[in-house]
Amino acid sequence: MTIPSLPSFTAGQPTTQPTTQPAARLIGHWLAGLERAGIPDDVASAARACIIDTLGVALAGVGTDTARLARGEALDIHAAGPSTLLGGGRLCAEGAAFANTAAAHALDFDDNSYAGFVHGSAVVVPTALAAVEAAGGTGADLLTAVVAGAEAEYALAVALGNGVYEAGWWTTALFGVVGAAATAAKAFRLDGDRAADAVAFALCGAGGMRACFGTGAKPLLAAQAAANGLRAARLAKRGGAVPHVVVEDPRGFARLVAQGRFDPTALTALGRRWHLLDPGIDTKAYPVCLSSHAAADAVRDLMTEHRLPPSDITAVRCVVPPLVAANLTYDRPTTPGEARFSLPFAVACVMLHGDLTLDHLTTATLADPHLHAAMERVSMRPDPGWNADPDRARLAPEGADVTVETATGRTFRRFCASARGTVARPLSAQEHAGKFHDCAGRAMGPEAAARLHRKLLDIDALPRLDGLLDGSIG
Structure with a gap:
């Protein structure tokens, strides 16, 4: 497992190290x-x-x-x-x-x-x-x-x-x-x-x-x-x-x-430290801001493990880093663009549908009264002390501490440091491929998407790029 190594600097204090080249x-x-x-x-x-x-x-x-x-x-x-x-x-x-x-x-x-x-x-x-x-x-x-x-x-x-x-x-x-x-x-x-x-x-x-x-x-x-x-x-x-x-x-x-x-x-260090490996690349499992993914994953996992129907959930309380709260500024989104930066939307969507896909980012979904009711049950609170613990700041830069309360009085809690798709919890090769086929298939059809996927897997062997994306449509 590769852990993101996030550089930290003291505000206003330059790091001066001699180098012979600009x-x-x-x-x-x-x-x-x-x-x-x-x-x-x-x-x-x-x-x-x-x-x-x-x-x-x-x-x-x-x-x-x-x-x-x-x-x-x-x-x-x-x-x-x-x-x-x-x-x-x-x-x-x-x-x-x-x-x-x-x-x-x-x-x-x-x-x-x-x-x-x-x-x-x-x-x-x-x-x-x-x-x-x-x-x-x-x-x-x-x-x-x-x-x-x-x-x-x-x-x-x-x-x-x-x-x-x-x-x-x-x-x-x-x-x-x-x-x-x-x-x-x-x-x-x-x-x-x-x-x-x-x-x-x-x-x-x-x-x-x-x-x-x-x-x-x-x-x-x-x-x-x-x-x-x-x-x-x-x-x-x-x-x-x-x-x-x-x-x-x-x-x-x-x-x-x-x-x-x-x-x-x-x-x-260019050519010796490769940033594509460290801290690496986070591939999104949901088509929304990554800051909401950990909370959505925690809710989905708790609902699966405890067989919680959406109707049984009375409150979802999410404690998050200040960075997450600063990114997710739309408590009650009215457009798909705003929904991509809304923690209540992401969590409510997962509560109701068990997932959050491109098909959910529509005006019809946003108009659903059931979604509105679910969003009302979701709250987000930034923890100003989140980064006081260096290990938590390093391991969970966009994590979430989620508590789910139920109508029967039961309470469940889950700390999710890293969402699915991040370097710490990478998607499988099958999940990567499934995401590509779903996305590309929307534009060019499933057969053309499959052909393109095979070409890209063998990208080194292509003698030229002409025709690589033939078949794509608007």
Whole structure:
């Protein structure tokens, strides 16, 4: 079992460790030297799982309002090109990355990593697909580009600490632009200095705030990060130069977003510590914010173990970390977007239906009076002392201590440190495959989804990516 190792820094206290290279240059030169043959098998396997999961949820997300909006915008402003547009057609790499990333994050069903608290794959995988297609690359090139972008993004996030997320930055957009720039730099085979230019330029324009949660702005900001990062790599390829000290500069990234906290050893360890393995990738079992999963799992497990019907439950009391309460701000959601950030919705849905699937995130479900009644029985209380215990903070960063009270006077309690699908409780290969088939099958039908799954499992053997997603529909 791999336990998430979350870096912690004292607010306002920079971590200063001598290094001979600026951060952007450390990343850029590592990117230039990364080759498929140098990626360990377990890292490649993790990246392959990210590709499969992300393309599945992206295909399921194509039909959402947000993805349609992004697709329309991309078609309006971007030229035709060699890169696949989910839902049909082709655009230039930048346009495809923008539209496909919006689809990948529209349902909030894509993976997470505690290295920065980011949705890394939703940005990196669509960018890699678009850039590698534009470069005429192979399946092995796609996998290499995904590893490059993921590791660069996660390493920089670890170097700056989790205080960035806690301060209100939405790190998927903030660090995602770096992942996209690194991914595209690898796909375009930029040399070390040009790759550093791409990363540095991307950082200069990075941004995003958590105030967007529960709205269509969230996936659109991820899409913007993908397009901006890819554009940064294209500009670097054309010779656009940027100072490589943009992280360390007194007016730069570390000071502005991390109060000067920066540990360059996270970057000098690139290629030795693989963040795809440590802290690893959390694959979602439910299509809602991961912060609600532990409570939902605890309720589902208690109901199964004690054979509790929903009608017997009078109250569900959830004590959670402050981070969870800060993410789940909709007590009584009125839209599917808000429901994705609602603990009462997640718990009530599991109480009534035994599960929480894409089919439950509809206006019809939200209008169900039985669901409303169930949500009224669910409460959430943040525990300000949750992180006082270092072990609990490390092992249960989005955990839940759940008490279920019944009409017969019985009370049941369950502490769930980690939800199903997280690194500590990974989904089985069968569950991963089932999620992909369900998601992709919604867009392209079960037979085409099965064919695509087989291709992705053998991604290294694909001599080219043309036609990989043929059969996808909006």
